[in-house]
Amino acid sequence: MKARFAPAHRGPLLEWLTLTALLLVATVVLNQSVDQWQPSRLLYDRWIASDARAANPAIVIVAIDNASLARIGRWPWPRSVHAALLARLARTQARAVGLDVILAEADRQHPADDLALARAIRDNGRVVLPMYATHGRPVLPTPAFSAAAAAIGHIDLELDSDGVARSVFLREGTPHAQWDHLAVAMLRVAGMPQGLPPLPGERRPGAALPSSTAPDAPLWLRDNWIHIPFTGAPGHYTEVSYADVLDGTVPRSFFNGKLVLVGATAAGLGDSYPTPVSGHSRAMAGVEIIANVLDALIAHRAIVDAPPVAGLVLAIGAILLAMLGHFILTPRKSLALTVALAVATLMLSYLMLTREGLWIAPLPTVFMLVVAYPLWSWRRLEAVIRYLGQEFTRLDSEPHLLPERKAPAPLISDTVERQIHVMHQAVKRVRAMRRFIQDGVDSMPDATLICGPDQNVLLANHEALRYFGARGATQLRGTPLHDLLSHLRQPAHSDWSTHLQRAVGHAQPVTVEAQDGDGRDFLVKLVALFDPSHQPIGWIVTLIDISLIREAQRQRDETMRFLSHDIRSPQSSILALLENQKYRESALSPEVFAQRIGKYAERTLSLADDFVQLTRAESQAYQFEEVDLAQLLLDALDDVWELASARRIAIDTDLPEDGAPARGDRALLTRALINLLNNAIKYSDPDARVVCRIAPAPDGWCLSIHDQGWGIPADALPRLFEKFARFVAPGENDPGGTGLGLAFVKTVVDKHGGRLSVSSTVGQGSSFVVDLPASAS
Template identity: 45%
Template sequence: MATADPPDRTSRSGLWLTIALAVLAAVLGSLNGLGRFDQILYDRAVSATGRAADPDILIVAIDDTSIDALGRWPWRRAVHAALLDRLHGARAVGMDLIFAEADTVNPNDDRILADSIRRNGRTVLPVVLDRLNRPSSVSTPLPDLEAAAASKGFINARIDPDGAVREAVLTAQVAGERWNHMAISMLEVGGEAQRAQSLLRRARPDGSILIPYAGPTAHVRTVPYLSVLRGDLSPEALRGKYVLIGAWATGLGDAYPTPVSHEVSGMAGVEIIANLLQAARDGIIFQQPPAWWNGLFSALPVLLACLALWRLSPKRALLVCVALLAAILVAALLLLAYGNFWFAPTAALLGVALCYPLWSWRSQEAALRYMDNELRRLQREYPPVLNEARAQAAGPSASLESRVGELRRALARVRNLRRFLADGLDGMPDATLVFDQDGRMRFRNQAAVMYFQRLGMRPPRVGRPAIHLLEKTISDPATRQRVVEALNGQGPVVGTSPWSADLELRDGAGRDLILKCAPIHTAEGNFAGTVATLTDISRIRQAERQREETLRFISHDMRAPQSSILALVEMKQEGGSQEGQSETLTRIATLARRTLHLVDDFVHLTRAESMTISAVELDLSSLLQDAVDEFWASAQKRGIALELRLPLPVAYIRGDQTLLMRALCNLIDNAIKYSPPQTRIECGIGEAPGFWRVGIHDQGHGIAAEDQARLFEPFSRVGVETRGDVGGAGLGLAFVRTVAERHGGSVEVSSELGAGSTFTLRLPMAPEAP
């Protein structure tokens, strides 16, 4: 039965978790958040959005100083009448004092107060509703006072369950009659009915608003009752002002907790009315958006947090979640300050706060489940290659630490396997390169590094395209294109052969190579790369060429003298004169010596190519002196002067004395053979950076430029027509070149027809020469 891919299951679980968290935040947001927590945040936000107090609003406070001067409360209503007479220039006067019962002690004071209210003409008296939610009755002032007042307004405060006043009801209907809040009535009396109506239109359907407090307690301009009564304020200072008269003294009147009064016991009711009055005049009210708006506001940060968790690393996702928490608070504050909307943020805060731990739990469970599956698969597919412990798949109840331990052991097995394979590839004698599916090199063994170093190239770097290596290695474009196709997985696999390419080629250094490419596939059978091996078969091909040359040498150069000897013997058997007998024997001896000389040269060349060099410290000058002494007599017999260029330096080298001595002898012998009589051969030693140079200069016929290139090849005899056939098979100079190269040096020739030749043997100086 097929099972879903673990990444697919993880994606689906992440999607469902995202939906669940977003729905939770949206539902809580539409229900106005978490209540008490949102109220706390709202109080702090309102405190941070203060405004300057309206200079046209003045509170006449019945404070402790006024009570000390005028006596205990309640005062006579004639005193209030005297105060009203001082407020004739005010735009509207709101008395936050309830006069529901007649004054039985001073009966005339009610009439005096009514007359004063009537003279003022702009006085608003308070009424009290039995309740704000569907009121059924209204408590009004005395009839005389009510008749004298310019307007009336209720002063009830809406108190939240925690005792704070955050909202105000601006209008209410009782028994079919519409009653407005005192702040609304004062605006109408003061000639600003349009502002009052604008405020009413923006209120909620039940007539309520969130009070946009302008500042903390005592933020509104306040003067003592006694100061106004004594006339300390000039009429000009009161002209055009909204004046509110209310209790302020300790223990007197009403005081309520508000969002801006958390540092004191509360705010007086008269100052709450003043804040409502300023809000209407400023055209500012705080509103709560519709429920679906608040739900969207709460769900959007949760979706962003889940998106970050889905796309980013755990560290960055955590930073994003923290930033979202701060952004939610800042956004709520800015919307309240500049948009006058209060979005309850706790639902969004809760949703974002839950995102990280829940997502981390889900990711950890998915990772552990995937880890268990892979450990079981590793246990089935890859047995231990070394002595590491066998990985055991942890059960579903295993702790994270135990699973990490199993993963550590499994990774140790993988590292051991990689090291096992890497060491195995490094131990292969052939250059091996591993390419990925894009043709970029991903692995090279030590043999490959050494091969490219011998080729004069920097060892290939990991990640380098294969085409760069092919251009340096393969000169034939068609062969290079075929290898490129094999590296791209396009090479055909013929029959049962595992190779996608099997070619023999020659590289830039002239080496003969066999290049084989084998494709690499993933566990699912997809093409993943190519393994390429370069096998150097230069020695094999050189041996084959030497075999052909040897066969040619045996079949021609060694057969010819023997055939001549046989012919001479037959001539002798057939009979001949006594005079020809001596000539025949002489010719037989010459041919026999030539045969021995050919065999000797061939043996020495073979030994020089194959024998192990026993390097000892030698003085090259002594070797050259000995070689000159050995051939001095032969040179004198032919009338040739063999000389040394003196003085000879002390030239220390490291090498095989026998091979070096024979190489010098070959050069001097050739110079004697190919030099005409009465000429001079000069031998000397010079110095070059890191090398000693042995020069052999003769005054022979010279060598043509076109023949110099193949002069040191085996069985190559050049210039026979001009220099005369002096015997030999062309192995002497091949021997010299072989000895020079095996000692880290070289041999060169400089020659011109008719001007002689100079052979130079270059040998490295001894590392620690005295």
Template identity: 40%
Template sequence: MPERRSYRHVRWGEWLLMTAAVLLVIVGLQHTSLLARADRLLQDALVRMLPRDVSQSPVVLVGIDDKSIATLGRWPWPRTLHAGLIERISAGEPAAIGLDLLLSESDSRQPENDHHLAQALQHSGKVVLPMMMQNMGGQAVAVQPLIGFAKQAAAIGHVHLPVDEDGVARQVYLREGQDPLWWNHFGVDLLRLGGHWPLDKALPGSPTVEPSTLDPVSRQVLAWQRSHPINIAFAGPPGSFQRYAYVDVLDGTVPPETFRGKLVLVGATATGIGDLYATPVTDAQRLMPGVEITANLVDALLQNLTLVQAPAWVNTLFNILPVLLALSALAFTSPLAGLLLCVGLMALMAMATVVSGLWLQVQLGPVAGALGLAMSYVLWSWRRMDAATRYLVAEYRHFQNSGLGLPLSSRRRSSRGDFLDRRIEALTSVTHQLRDLHRFVSDSLNGLPDATLVCDTDLHIALANAAAARHFNAHHEQDLSGRPLHRLTDDLVSREGLPHHLADHLRHATLEPGSLEALDRRGRDLLVKWAPSFSASGVHTGWILSLVDVTRMRTEQRQRDDAMHFLSHDMRSPQSAILTLVDLLRQDPEAMSPAQFQDRIERHARKALALSDDFINLVRAQSRDYELEAYNLNDLLSEAMDDAWEPSQAKRIKLEFVGPHDLKESLVDRELFARALANLVGNAIKYSPEGTRVRCGVQAQGTFWEVWIQDEGPGISREAQVHLFRPFYRVQQGIRTEGTGLGLPFVKTVAVRHGGQVTLTSDTGQGCRFALLLPQAGLDPVPADDPDNPGA
């Protein structure tokens, strides 16, 4: 036990250490970028699961595409073209126009063009212009449109698009700048200008301000700051939004009414003049222009689809909780259950990530948690295997040193293979030896001639031998396993007068061997022995019981006692009386008349003869081999009643046969059974008052025939019935004072030897009803024992 407690403490210590290590790894991974790419790939897959129909979206694109370049000439174009485009779009009364062109420098060759564009911006009043930040020698400088354009623009917003380490554009910051100047994102200003985003409506994303690292080369942290980050919920691959060619709008091919109430974005889409980005919904062959990314952002904000990253503490908790649950379960479950649990938790994390991304619009990173689950299972399985292997090695050595193995079952162990193979081979050897030992114990137990039971501490049968199966009428000893002891031995009656059941006696007994003599319902005399059993560590594990059937020995002993009693008392008494009479007559010839002398001599001689006949009949019934033949019990009972006709007439007793005289066959020894019936009918007549009646009959009782005789005599008390079938016992009440006391023991012996029993139903003043139960010919006897009947 101390070794087991020590092992348990070591195991829990290892569990706590491993739990702390795994959690530290998860927290460390959460604060590094090692798993960021894997989390992003999963989040990209979720973004691709959010496609939406934008055919009815108010967001439309006017692209500076390859067609327009081919028609209008090389880029850059004169700003008068931009002015004309804005005028045409404005004529259609759009909600807002986003001119995604950096206008930070003047047209040095044709300055008047800048004036035309400024006038177009002023006349429209619905144009949003972009600005950007540039790194000037480590300083963040806001590059805005020319002062003339800036004054005429309805709003100015930043168009920064950060790119992750893997080169994919996923995220934007809706607010950027540095004190005291801050700019909303270009798309937010477009929505506000178009009346789709009230000024008092808060921006999504975290308001926490963080520094910008917009310099992709130096990764230098600049004074430029940003807040409200969100991931863009892309509507689909490039080309999802309605797009018109710049030249088609300019020459009137696309009528201005097309843009009524629309949010119009004008930007470069042609190859080589605009920025193209990889996004979660693009592939290597087809990238997405920056102006279309802005269109996706605007439409997502319009639809309230704002994907935000879960806070760091939420993501850490999301990854830690399943690992803690798995580690707690792994300490108690089997390897297979632990594996299924870890896989199930991984699937549950994936489902939670999908649900959070699709419905809650919060993006989680489950990779660290999944890695923690895999690490937990691998580490704990390794520790379990290592601990189990070491334990098996120790137990194997202990088993070998304890001498428990059988010499005949020893096997040669192989020394080949790796460490685990050698341990498995050693365990296989021990298993074979244990099987041999179990077979040895089983054969030894079954070889015992007496019924033997092995019980646990709850007194349920753990093992039983073949003799026990025969004793309790079971088909196989395995049928007794698991059954409670008190169910098997509830019919035992202790001869020592113990006040409680055998099982209760064992439950309160001291842990020492003991024994008692008992009698069961079938009339068997049993010597019950028990001894406690203990484990190798000295713990009480149950009891070993042996039920020795001493019926034959007790019967022979009782027969010897009966014979001694018969010879020393019953046979001697009438002979002594005869000798006394002879001596009396010899001393005083006048003491009695010759007739009186003859009567007394005859009475004592007849009594001795009756005793001899009854004793001889009882011995014959007990010892001789029965010659069984099929007889009709109705005929045998009728013959017994006919033979008793004269004594019944002498007492004016009426003999009645009850029931039909049909065929009721049983296998009986005719001579002995007829004498048993004669005894019962004669006793009924002998002890019945004059003028009464004795009723007889045969009826079915389950698979038995019941031959019954009922009188109207004084009856027998229940106290006297307990001893009624003992040899030489005579009831000391009423008129039942004569007889040898061997008639009823003879009847019981005959009934039992025929596979049946004799019963008595009576009480003082109620008459007696004796019944012989005999198996019906051709049927297996299944009697219903009557525990209340002492004659059974």
């Protein structure tokens, strides 16, 4: 057997390994080029834009905006204007000033302006000037400005191939001299620890750009590469107009403790770039990009690419987990796993980006997950179709047990169509056979089991599944018959295997009476099955439930008795009174007539009410809860107080001070106590006494009701709790009643696991004792 099925198992496993290997190779290749994926860039931009945060209030931009151009004049302005601005800022307590204005050439027409600006830079003492690189060569401020500045920082941006500014290098320069980014230089000048080494970002000492294609071209080295975690759209940071600062409109105290950036924001000056939070439709000013870098360094929120190994491990792990799920799970669960892994990959990438500052591009992994599912499903579907075609062809060649009309094969068809035709015929035959057998078994109204020669269940109908399923049997097929029938009690206590063998030996059905744990009565019918050689091959076991029939018969008899006698008697009396009223000489007075009609109507209502209450007591709809028997007895006494007062019956109570906790149905227990008290009052002479006591018992509570009434004859005690049983002591008047009250009490006490007993002496009174279990608490 192992040699026969080994190739079938190796085939799918080999296909799975091959496809998994191909997908892993493709995943590695895609992860190598992920930086060039425009969809990944767009996803990165969307997530950066969604993670907007409040701008750092310590960063202020002095904007060279359109209002300033209108008031001061066309750009470029005389450098004396910048000198005046820096002179005003020098009188504030700004921590650092970043002047994002290129000062690479001297003003030969107005040399005095250069001297004034250099003096203002030197007097301020906290000014950082910008530099940039062109063709691998640094472009610095003039020597005078460089000497006056507190620091010099580069303002180069890293533009991706789509023209969007997403990242910067925090340090750039030649092999002999490097410059920090302007934001880093400002933090160093301000003396803030966030700006001190080590700088964040990915180390790229080898990212050198030649100034030209010449072999001896200079190198431009870049290091500490970070992605900018933009805090919001353009205009997110606090801005004041250049002209307002220059004319003193902005108070000096506004700049205290601030990092001040001076730069152009006017659209016509050209210093603006597309960013992830602005796109191509609305560019962000370069000075505001520097503000975002400055904010990221202060808040330690710089974003870097995760190590390539981390992204590769995540992708390979997700693909392997998905392929393992495809191999062992059903297609629906496999699809759910694919969706879950894709969502988890996206969520992990988003959380790592926004919480940890690590960018792991998720789209290659998601793409391979989406591709893996249809590829594997296609391979498995093709294998299934091929296997089914072979098996249906073999099935079609076997003898047909049921008559059928064979459909003609298509005259012109390809291989797939012929396989479909064979599969169609085989499916029809299998469906007809299954329907034939299943309908035959399911049509049986009783629980039916078909067992094999090993006495294990082969087939079960719906009724059997329902009955045994309610008793915890989740799977009937393959279950030993003895285990399923072990809960049925037999009068003879015989073994079920013995009955099965009797059915084989007698070659005729064997019927056994049994009862389950719920008190239901069954006739278990066992029929042996034989093959053509008269060898036993199994049994048909049928459980015929007869408990409902017996219960229905009992209830029918009681109902008929109730309707034919108890209910009919007062109604007949009412009809007789109505007939009597037709004759003047025998007619009763209206008062007497109404009194008697009311009496018979009350008796009818009392009968109906007692019958309904008894029916409810016999049902299973009990609402058990924690109750106090002492309080229930007091409630019952309140209900019978009027009747006791009318007959001048005194009622004494002896109750526990701490109550008598028990568990039961509050309404039914109260009604039972009312019935006992009513009987004690009705069957006692006026001016008698009734004593009610509740006392602890070994396993619960003992509630007793003792009266000084007429007593009950000794020969009536055995039938006292039967339905419709009524007894009156000799020489006493019948106080009336339905004969259902004590039957109701007996039923309620039994349902609560208690015991009801009675002792009585004619002429001295009766004592009813109710023993109930105490509450578990």
